[in-house]
Amino acid sequence: MRYSTRLPVATHILLCIALLGGEHKTTSAFLAGSVGVNPVVVRNVLGQLKAAGIVSVEPGVGGASLAREPERISLLDVFRAVEGQEGLFRLHDNPNPACPVGRNVHAVLGKSLAAVDDAMEAQLAATTLRELMDATSEREAMRYRG
């Protein structure tokens, strides 16, 4: 079992807005065409990103834009916006309190799993949208240089 594709989809959307927003009107239909999903999925993700203060969306006229500089948007911001605050792991529901292991396993394991969550989030926070934009531009440039 693993996470949904929401983080990749949201990141793709942000890259499109950041890199193509000057040349194109970034409507949900346009973004959906690049990402390869249904426009409604784009609108839902944009709604989550808007609620998190990452993008601004123009109702009526159409189009989305970044609400702050790409240097100040990390993958962790995007992750939290679209996946919520819940931890990576879920403890099982019904350990037996009459068993010395069962009555302690949540406390003991919880500490270790929280450390894993922290490590994952620290690594997500280490990448900014700006770095992904630069990496994309670099690859595009290489494409034409050969």
Add this chain to the structure above:
Amino acid sequence: MRYSTRLPVATHILLCIALLGGEHKTTSAFLAGSVGVNPVVVRNVLGQLKAAGIVSVEPGVGGASLAREPERISLLDVFRAVEGQEGLFRLHDNPNPACPVGRNVHAVLGKSLAAVDDAMEAQLAATTLRELMDATSEREAMRYRG
């Protein structure tokens, strides 16, 4: 969306085998009673742990035991045994190759997400079953000391 409860369940099972194996015959029914799940779930998880070389299970006579010292069993070993080798995130399927973002997003994002996977696994590898056993024993001792 998050991981299943398999890692916690498997860890709970291992703790029971390690700490209670001396006093009790650790059959799937006994373990299921402590973990609070169906015995078949225990047998399935034990099968995965056995395939990974972490436990030995006695068919016929019944009962399971650790296949190596708890110092040499990390949460990462358990995680890989029950959750497989797949990464945490899944890239979306159909980015548009005609779009400069779409044709690069997998390569660009994949690198960052692989780093997140590595960070998570490193943290999982930092905890051994021995540490969890000691933490459990310590909490049990405190329970009686007050």
Add this chain to the structure above:
DNA sequence: TCGGTTGTAACTGTTGACATTACAGCATAC
């Protein structure tokens, strides 16, 4: 007012986790 867009709700198909039942295979006790 009209055309294009966003914001949502509702329905559907798919997938995975988990519980449960059932039964074949195996090892020990008698």
Add this chain to the structure above:
DNA sequence: GTATGCTGTAATGTCAACAGTTACAACCGA
């Protein structure tokens, strides 16, 4: 050698989450 208890595994049912899709109200600019 049979009975008993356990493991291994297949089949089935339930439930929740994700994602695709349709539909429609709300909104804005020409």
